[in-house]
Amino acid sequence: MKLLALEARQNATYYISRYEQVVGLGVDLYVLNGEGTEDFWPADHYRIAGSRSIEALIAAAKEWHAEERFEGVFTFSESGVLAVAAVAEALGLPGIGVEAARASRNKLLMRQAHEREGATHPCFRFVTDEAEALAAAEELGYPVVVKPTLGAASNYVFRADDAAELRERYAQ
Numbered sequence: 001m002k003l004l005a006l007e008a009r010q011n012a013t014y015y016i017s018r019y020e021q022v023v024g025l026g027v028d029l030y031v032l033n034g035e036g037t038e039d040f041w042p043a044d045h046y047r048i049a050g051s052r053s054i055e056a057l058i059a060a061a062k063e064w065h066a067e068e069r070f071e072g073v074f075t076f077s078e079s080g081v082l083a084v085a086a087v088a089e090a091l092g093l094p095g096i097g098v099e100a101a102r103a104s105r106n107k108l109l110m111r112q113a114h115e116r117e118g119a120t121h122p123c124f125r126f127v128t129d130e131a132e133a134l135a136a137a138e139e140l141g142y143p144v145v146v147k148p149t150l151g152a153a154s155n156y157v158f159r160a161d162d163a164a165e166l167r168e169r170y171a172q
Helices: 016-024 054-068 078-091 098-105 107-117 130-140 163-171
Strands: 002-009 028-035 046-048 072-074 144-146 158-160
Touching (some): 002 016, 002 054, 002 078, 072 078, 098 107
Parallel strands (some): 002 028, 002 072, 028 046
16 A cells, blocks of 8 residues: 655654654555655655645646656655545545544634534633633633634643733743
């Protein structure tokens, strides 16, 4: 099986051991990074798109796919899910689709989908400024968890136990 792994931006050597495990399972693995270092993966199975934009990743993947005929595209990077969906779609390969990828990565869209379908989920409010955050916290009750709609690895997620802490954290 010939697979294309994708990272919009190389995360140092963080995924190397995972890629090696995939190769150990018998996969002919190619790696495309939007931005990365030249020595990241064996040269004959590695390319850099030169940009982490989805357009650049799609163009580079299409060119390489024409040569190699990949059977699938994947990522280990949580922040790469949307890019992989777009690349898979552009290459005509199996995938979850761009809209499903967008909903799975955007916390607001996912919560709204849970709400629409009656799935159990915590109370939430979408806010755009500190005043809205304080009003939502008063309505929902403390402690509250504040998180960006997009993110990965719990970056910029915090708990606030009261209004003073929420003000301090929201400013961050």
